[in-house]
Amino acid sequence: MVGSTHPFARTSAERTASQDSRPSLDERYANRDAYVAVAREHALRLADQRYLLPEDVETVVENAARNYDAAMDGSIGQV
Numbered sequence: 802m803v804g805s806t807h808p809f810a811r812t813s814a815e816r817t818a819s820q821d822s823r824p825s826l827d828e829r830y831a832n833r834d835a836y837v838a839v840a841r842e843h844a845l846r847l848a849d850q851r852y853l854l855p856e857d858v859e860t861v862v863e864n865a866a867r868n869y870d871a872a873m874d875g876s877i878g879q880v
Contacts, residue, residue, distance in 0.1 A: 808872040826872060833869055840865035 810816035810825040830836040844861040847853035853861065871877035 806868065806877060808868075808877050811873055811875075826869070833866070833873075836869045837862060837866050 808826075809823055809829065810819060810821050812827050813825050815821075816823070816825040816828070826836070830839065841858070841862045844853060844858045844865075847861075848855045848858050868877065
């Protein structure tokens with residue numbers, strides 16, 4: 802999977818400070834499990850629509866979970 806990421810702010814306070822109009826992660830999702838559940842739901846839907854191979858669903862969900870962790874610990878985008 803290839804792409805780029807401009808992560809959401811972690812909290813509403815960070816979002817306000819950076820003047821980002823997009824809701825923050827904590828405004829969008831109650832916790833990591835909620836985020837991963839949404840990622841799984843969308844990956845399964847894409848597989849049902851044949852945009853994603855069924856065997857790739859777990860890889861996509863695992864990548865989403867890693868991206869969430871990286872966004873929350875501030876390491877996303879660091880080299």
